[in-house]
């Protein structure tokens with residue numbers, strides 16, 4: 146258990162309010178969470194004991210997708226809802242494959258941003274922006290974005306395990322389209338997204354628990370997740386269960402639960418290319 150007093154906390158953070166970012170860090174075995182985060186995360190784990198393995202599978206998909214995009218010549222990444230830094234961040238993978246790659250992280254959680262800032266202080270090719278991805282116009286005009294990314298060239302836009310925190314009123318398809326329109330031909334969209342298609346009762350229970358967190362969960366159906374890729378051509382193998390997207394690119398373990406039981410992951414992923 147981490148020493149809560151050892152965690153650097155920006156003034157505006159209410160540590161009594163469970164944070165989706167810090168709960169996810171808890172699932173991943175990180176050390177950046179407080180008692181309120183752990184209490185709510187424990188409720189999730191009672192409802193959905195596979196959550197730590199799902200989080201690990203999601204990170205493994207991130208690694209595979211960044212390797213794939215790097216192989217396609219992408220050297221700029223905009224990672225939206227990037228979370229608290231953990232092993233194998235986007236910049237770690239991208240820079241290991243191309244030392245000239247440029248990475249902008251965005252997160253709305255002040256603790257995630259504070260930790261990213263510390264991690265990135267000696268990484269000149271990457272930066273972090275504290276912003277809400279639902280406001281693409283304001284993010285894309287932030288000085289960090291044009292100084293790190295040339296949006297007229299291909300950009301890898303990454304939105305992993307974050308769009309399921311956007312409600313119907315947030316218009317996730319419209320938000321995604323704004324980033325598509327702002328980025329050049331040959332850009333990619335990478336998404337992972339939880340679904341209620343497989344285990345609706347369990348997924349609804351998780352949505353209920355997250356009502357008390359900083360961000361509410363809003364799982365979507367396969368058709369709804371597919372709809373987020375309007376304007377993109379899906380790269381093979383298309384929209385698939387999280388463990389089935391190019392597992393050969395994994396350096397670790399695409400299926401940490403073993404057995405290929407896609408219902409236990411209840412999440413779709415895809416990579417789309419803008420023509």
Ligand SMILES: C[S@@+](CC[C@H](N)C(=O)[O-])C[C@H]1O[C@@H](n2cnc3c(N)ncnc32)[C@H](O)[C@@H]1O
Pocket residue numbers: 165166169203204207225226227228229251252253254257276277278279304305306307310360
């Ligand atoms: C489950 S974590 C996923 C982190 C990382 N993308 C990954 O997949 O490993 C979700 C992250 O999205 C962030 N987030 C949620 N809503 C957001 C928003 N509207 N704008 C920016 N970040 C957001 C949370 O703060 C959290 O860090």
